[in-house]
Amino acid sequence: MARVASEEHELRRVIDEDREVDGLGADDLLAIYRSLILLRTYDERSVVYHRQGRIGTYAIFWNHEAMQAGSVHALADEDWIFPSYRESAIGLLRGIPASTVLHWWRGHPAGWWNPAEHRVASICVPIGTHVPHAAGLAWGEKLKGSSAVAIAYFGDGATSEGAFHEGANFAAVMQAPLILFCNNNQWAISTPLEAQTRAEALSDKAVGYGMPGVRVDGGDVLAVYEATREAVERGRAGGGPTFIEAVSYRAAPHATADDPRVYIDLDRVEEEKRNECVGRYEAYLRRLGVLDDATAEEIKNDALETMRRGIAAAEAEPEPDPELVFDNAYVLPPPGLREGWDG
Amino acid sequence: MAEKFLVEAVNDALHVELARDETLMVMGEDVGRAGGVFRATAGLRERFGENRCVDTPLAEAGILGSAIGLCMAGWRPVCEMQYDAFSYPCLDQLITHVGRYRWRTGGKMEFPLVVRMPYGGGVRAPELHDDSPEAYYVHTPGVKVAIPSTPADAKGLLAAAIRDPDPVVVLEPKLIYRGEKQEVPEGEHVVPLGQARLAREGTDVTLVAYGAMVRVCERAADELEGAASVEVLDLRSLRPLDEDALLASAAKTGRVVVVQEAPRTAGFGAEIAAILAEKAILDLHGPVLRVTGFDVPYPYWKIEDRYMPSVERVVGAARKLLEF
Numbered sequence: 001m002a003r004v005a006s007e008e009h010e011l012r013r014v015i016d017e018d019r020e021v022d023g024l025g026a027d028d029l030l031a032i033y034r035s036l037i038l039l040r041t042y043d044e045r046s047v048v049y050h051r052q053g054r055i056g057t058y059a060i061f062w063n064h065e066a067m068q069a070g071s072v073h074a075l076a077d078e079d080w081i082f083p084s085y086r087e088s089a090i091g092l093l094r095g096i097p098a099s100t101v102l103h104w105w106r107g108h109p110a111g112w113w114n115p116a117e118h119r120v121a122s123i124c125v126p127i128g129t130h131v132p133h134a135a136g137l138a139w140g141e142k143l144k145g146s147s148a149v150a151i152a153y154f155g156d157g158a159t160s161e162g163a164f165h166e167g168a169n170f171a172a173v174m175q176a177p178l179i180l181f182c183n184n185n186q187w188a189i190s191t192p193l194e195a196q197t198r199a200e201a202l203s204d205k206a207v208g209y210g211m212p213g214v215r216v217d218g219g220d221v222l223a224v225y226e227a228t229r230e231a232v233e234r235g236r237a238g239g240g241p242t243f244i245e246a247v248s249y250r251a252a253p254h255a256t257a258d259d260p261r262v263y264i265d266l267d268r269v270e271e272e273k274r275n276e277c278v279g280r281y282e283a284y285l286r287r288l289g290v291l292d293d294a295t296a297e298e299i300k301n302d303a304l305e306t307m308r309r310g311i312a313a314a315e316a317e318p319e320p321d322p323e324l325v326f327d328n329a330y331v332l333p334p335p336g337l338r339e340g341w342d343g
Numbered sequence: 344m345a346e347k348f349l350v351e352a353v354n355d356a357l358h359v360e361l362a363r364d365e366t367l368m369v370m371g372e373d374v375g376r377a378g379g380v381f382r383a384t385a386g387l388r389e390r391f392g393e394n395r396c397v398d399t400p401l402a403e404a405g406i407l408g409s410a411i412g413l414c415m416a417g418w419r420p421v422c423e424m425q426y427d428a429f430s431y432p433c434l435d436q437l438i439t440h441v442g443r444y445r446w447r448t449g450g451k452m453e454f455p456l457v458v459r460m461p462y463g464g465g466v467r468a469p470e471l472h473d474d475s476p477e478a479y480y481v482h483t484p485g486v487k488v489a490i491p492s493t494p495a496d497a498k499g500l501l502a503a504a505i506r507d508p509d510p511v512v513v514l515e516p517k518l519i520y521r522g523e524k525q526e527v528p529e530g531e532h533v534v535p536l537g538q539a540r541l542a543r544e545g546t547d548v549t550l551v552a553y554g555a556m557v558r559v560c561e562r563a564a565d566e567l568e569g570a571a572s573v574e575v576l577d578l579r580s581l582r583p584l585d586e587d588a589l590l591a592s593a594a595k596t597g598r599v600v601v602v603q604e605a606p607r608t609a610g611f612g613a614e615i616a617a618i619l620a621e622k623a624i625l626d627l628h629g630p631v632l633r634v635t636g637f638d639v640p641y642p643y644w645k646i647e648d649r650y651m652p653s654v655e656r657v658v659g660a661a662r663k664l665l666e667f
Contacts, residue, residue, distance in 0.1 A: 132408025140416025
């Protein structure tokens with residue numbers, strides 16, 4: 001049974017300690033960098049596209065990229081990802097086209113995807129209600145005798161939700177191979193962490209569920225990778241779920257519709273921006289001699305090109321057929337569904 | 344054919360369907376070791392193992408939420424909610440995900456899960472063991488709702504719900520769980536969703552009901568014998584709704600009384616009345632009347648009989664309509 005000692009609240013770090021992660025070669029390190037840049041570029045371009053009126057309201061994930069890229073790199077292709085809206089573009093790391101996710105933010109039905117295709121569940125908009133889905137999936141895979149694990153992403157605010165509790169408890173009772181990945185950016189729109197919980201650390205909650213809880217520096221992509229890899233190995237070996245608390249700080253608005261200046265500590269935001277996760281990793285790779293200017297430029301240009309093509313493809317998509325209103329809600333629709341439709 | 348109580352027919356359906364489909368699993372509170380508080384799932388754990396008849400933690404949203412994930416992994420979960428009013432925590436998952444997930448995937452993924460629960464009053468139970476929550480469920484897009492009133496239908500509708508590719512909520516009238524043994528077909532038995540049953544044929548007035556209220560309506564028809572020829576229409580499923588059967592009966596009798604245990608306002612009876620107003624107005628000789636519970640919390644059981652629609656209230660409504 002997991003126990004928490006105070007020293008375990010220390011954040012696991014790799015980059016700041018100039019450590020190296022066992023088993024990660026230069027190609028792996030560059031692949032992680034490529035994912036970070038793709039996510040960063042997606043996010044920054046999306047804010048611009050929103051301002052240009054090309055996508056709707058958008059949930060920004062700037063400075064959350066390390067948590068997403070680091071954890072996804074620890075997964076195998078058979079493993080399932082359950083994103084919240086903060087991880088809307090995480091499917092890009094699995095091969096979902098940028099245009100598909102842009103469609104989602106454009107309110108276009110072409111933003112629908114088949115979760116089974118890339119093993120990426122639909123983006124969960126309500127807070128924490130996908131945690132039981134991920135628990136059920138992980139449990140169901142285990143019942144089938146498969147080795148797949150699942151990871152569910154949620155924020156610090158979600159830990160106050162009943163669905164988080166029920167999902168975490170289910171996963172523990174069923175010993176489901178689930179990674180509960182908490183992106184603790186310390187803000188739930190305007191609600192600070194201290195108004196969310198009296199727990200010293202969110203990872204302490206794991207003790208009550210009888211699962212290991214670990215804390216990592218959420219801005220350290222390699223610490224996130226390493227912690228997730230251990231959780232994946234534990235899950236695959238039949239060791240059940242793990243709670244990972246990745247601690248960061250939300251350095252951008254909650255979404256394009258939010259103005260955090262009325263509630264946030266702007267000095268703290270500036271400090272976080274100076275220490276943001278992509279720059280930290282880039283500096284680390286340069287210290288290791290793994291990344292040079294030409295490679296960095298090529299990777300950034302590739303990401304920009306992906307986004308240029310993505311938005312072009314999204315904008316080239318014809319307007320959706322209004323008949324889609326009635327499609328897809330049922331396999332066998334009840335009669336009368338179109339009652340009152342004037343189409 | 345063997346004679347069975349309604350709850351035994353539910354149990355029979357689960358045995359038959361679990362044997363037929365290896366991806367089917369039953370989950371819920373006390374469904375395994377105890378076989379369910381009403382014994383609806385008795386014997387399943389012994390026969391199919393603890394992984395296909397699962398005792399879950401006491402977490403209704405967790406049960407239904409994890410059922411969604413189980414569907415994604417290729418399972419077909421049948422979730423028991425222990426009582427009608429204990430199902431309310433699962434409404435979060437039902438409304439935000441169960442009814443929407445297939446739509447959200449562009450129709451590319453199916454969620455063939457079933458939620459079944461005992462519902463309704465009249466059983467002398469503590470608070471929140473007596474509700475009729477059908478309106479919440481039928482108001483949720485993406486979800487189908489079936490309600491049997493006989494043992495044979497309890498088996499057949501549950502089998503249909505299990506085999507349906509869409510999520511289906513089955514509400515089982517606990518008042519008649521062990522009311523009267525009736526013949527139930529052996530082996531596989533499916534009653535398609537969306538086909539109402541003419542429980543009694545008549546020509547002067549139609550009593551429309553579902554669940555335990557069908558028996559109340561049949562008794563009311565007995566009371567009225569000699570005074571009026573009464574038709575009793577058992578809807579069997581609220582979505583899909585057998586509108587053709589409803590309209591045909593209204594056209595035949597010209598008088599319709601709808602009976603529901605649930606509170607009056609925005610209940611399913613109001614939907615029936617609205618459909619008749621829209622599509623049968625020229626067939627009707629008088630207003631559609633409702634005999635319902637009331638817009639109050641379900642009362643203490645010492646006085647619950649005055650809350651539940653009674654034979655007398657149904658007869659009264661029918662007489663009023665016949666004299667209109």
